[in-house]
Amino acid sequence: MSEPHTRRAVVTGIGVVAPNGTSTETFWKATREGISVLDRVTREGCEHLPLRVAGEIRDFDPPSAVEERYLVQTDRFTHFAMAAADLAIDEAGLNRSDTDASPFSVGVVTAAGSGGGEFGQRELQQLWDKGSRYVGPYQSIAWFYAASTGQISIRRGFKGPCGVVAADEAGGLDALAHAARAVRRGTDVLVAGATEAPLAPYSMVCQLGYEELSTEEVPECAYRPFTSAACGFVPAEGGAMLVVEAETSARERGASARATLAGHAATFTGASRWRQSREGLAQAIRGALEEAACAPEEIDVVFADALGVPEADRAEALAIADALGAHGRRVPVTAPKTAIGRGYCAAPVLDVAAAVLAMEHGVIPPTPNVHDVCHDLDLVTTRARATELRTALVLSRGLMGSNSALVLRRGATEASQ
Amino acid sequence: MSENITAEELAELMKKAAGITVAPEELRERSDDSFDTFGIDSLGLLGIVGELEKRYGTPMPPDSEKSKSPRQFLDAVNSALPAGA
Numbered sequence: 001m002s003e004p005h006t007r008r009a010v011v012t013g014i015g016v017v018a019p020n021g022t023s024t025e026t027f028w029k030a031t032r033e034g035i036s037v038l039d040r041v042t043r044e045g046c047e048h049l050p051l052r053v054a055g056e057i058r059d060f061d062p063p064s065a066v067e068e069r070y071l072v073q074t075d076r077f078t079h080f081a082m083a084a085a086d087l088a089i090d091e092a093g094l095n096r097s098d099t100d101a102s103p104f105s106v107g108v109v110t111a112a113g114s115g116g117g118e119f120g121q122r123e124l125q126q127l128w129d130k131g132s133r134y135v136g137p138y139q140s141i142a143w144f145y146a147a148s149t150g151q152i153s154i155r156r157g158f159k160g161p162c163g164v165v166a167a168d169e170a171g172g173l174d175a176l177a178h179a180a181r182a183v184r185r186g187t188d189v190l191v192a193g194a195t196e197a198p199l200a201p202y203s204m205v206c207q208l209g210y211e212e213l214s215t216e217e218v219p220e221c222a223y224r225p226f227t228s229a230a231c232g233f234v235p236a237e238g239g240a241m242l243v244v245e246a247e248t249s250a251r252e253r254g255a256s257a258r259a260t261l262a263g264h265a266a267t268f269t270g271a272s273r274w275r276q277s278r279e280g281l282a283q284a285i286r287g288a289l290e291e292a293a294c295a296p297e298e299i300d301v302v303f304a305d306a307l308g309v310p311e312a313d314r315a316e317a318l319a320i321a322d323a324l325g326a327h328g329r330r331v332p333v334t335a336p337k338t339a340i341g342r343g344y345c346a347a348p349v350l351d352v353a354a355a356v357l358a359m360e361h362g363v364i365p366p367t368p369n370v371h372d373v374c375h376d377l378d379l380v381t382t383r384a385r386a387t388e389l390r391t392a393l394v395l396s397r398g399l400m401g402s403n404s405a406l407v408l409r410r411g412a413t414e415a416s417q
Numbered sequence: 418m419s420e421n422i423t424a425e426e427l428a429e430l431m432k433k434a435a436g437i438t439v440a441p442e443e444l445r446e447r448s449d450d451s452f453d454t455f456g457i458d459s460l461g462l463l464g465i466v467g468e469l470e471k472r473y474g475t476p477m478p479p480d481s482e483k484s485k486s487p488r489q490f491l492d493a494v495n496s497a498l499p500a501g502a
Binding site: 134 | 432433434435436437456460461463464467470471
């Protein structure tokens with residue numbers, strides 16, 4: 001945290017593959033409009049499970065997104081990652097010839113909490129139905145958390161520093177922080193983010209043990225954080241990849257610095273210990289503000305974790321007040337993820353994508369399906385709110401006890417002193 | 418009819434096991450090129466060996482999955498099968 005910020009990390013490209021849009025533009029339009037796409041689970045083999053509502057991606061066509069070899073060799077979560085990385089790299093204006101010319105200046109960092117469950121289940125079924133000779137060798141890499149990082153770097157020929165954060169939800173923010181640190185250490189470009197594909201039978205069964213999971217059957221009632229009707233969270237698939245780049249590198253090649261990753265901090269308070277997450281999240285916020293040299297009053301919008309469990313929602317509202325003081329009761333708070341569900345590590349990365357787009361457009365997207373907020377928060381519900389946004393705070397907590405906070409500033413603006 | 422494993426069968430298995438499409442004629446023409454140049458990695462070749470072992474019901478020679486080129490691979494796996502027939 002005391003490293004000199006001589007090389008600031010900025011976002012130059014955003015790629016989104018989400019339940020409400022399989023391009024950055026469609027995602028932003030649906031997010032801004034507050035269109036909820038939560039719906040009954042339709043994935044084959046999942047119909048009988050007591051998890052009824054999720055954020056499925058229904059308009060993603062893997063064969064048109066990735067080459068045939070990756071259809072055979074990788075899981076759906078990696079297909080999402082490759083597609084999102086392509087969108088982000090295109091948006092950043094990085095040509096293949098640029099990255100081929102200096103492959104060691106480009107690295108990849110992803111976070112994953114669910115892994116390649118669909119691929120793994122298929123191969124394990126072969127094992128138990130037919131025997132070990134029927135398990136394909138790509139099982140050895142496709143279902144691991146690190147698969148997306150590895151396959152993106154191989155497919156693109158990137159040879160810079162690579163990493164994977166195998167974590168709970170907050171890992172999505174930690175991956176972006178890891179990318180920012182790699183930039184500070186000297187790498188020009190990191191393709192960083194998270195995608196998940198937890199909506200397959202085996203993966204869904206793994207989630208059934210989470211007491212925080214919503215089993216509500218009516219989509220618009222299934223995920224309503226910060227209300228007295230909060231009954232847990234619904235999962236989602238998809239995610240986002242960002243191009244995180246040294247500000248100097250972006251300037252040299254004429255790429256627009258969309259936002260600055262200004263500060264991050266993470267804490268750990270234990271699995272499902274939501275009351276204790278108040279202190280942990282508040283501490284993470286303080287750490288992120290300190291690194292960003294940002295006063296609480298400078299935060300123009302908070303993208304909340306919004307778990308949808310009453311005790312956790314209360315802890316988050318109190319953590320915001322603890323860390324931001326009186327400003328915590330005035331600052332607009334939003335949770336656009338109520339439209340699409342929580343995609344584990346991907347959830348906070350989608351929030352970062354939304355935060356960057358919100359700052360660019362001067363619009364805070366709303367929190368769909370949420371009315372009658374029962375906490376002392378200025379939650380943006382129903383309709384988007386137009387306002388100038390220069391600094392955003394994104395919060396994330398994980399089911400296993402991690403708490404992270406990330407401060408983003410619009411453009412390449414210097415931190416105010 | 419020969420039981421020997423042909424370029425046609427190798428091409429089919431490259432597609433099935435690794436998702437790599439190469440025409441049999443090209444495999445024959447470039448039979449000394451390395452598998453890398455076709456996009457087949459060691460896991461892909463291992464999957465092809467596994468398919469052949471299931472299909473022919475006999476183990477393939479040790480290290481056949483380490484073959485560098487289609488010609489080397491076909492020579493190795495065909496040596497495991499009764500000649501000609």
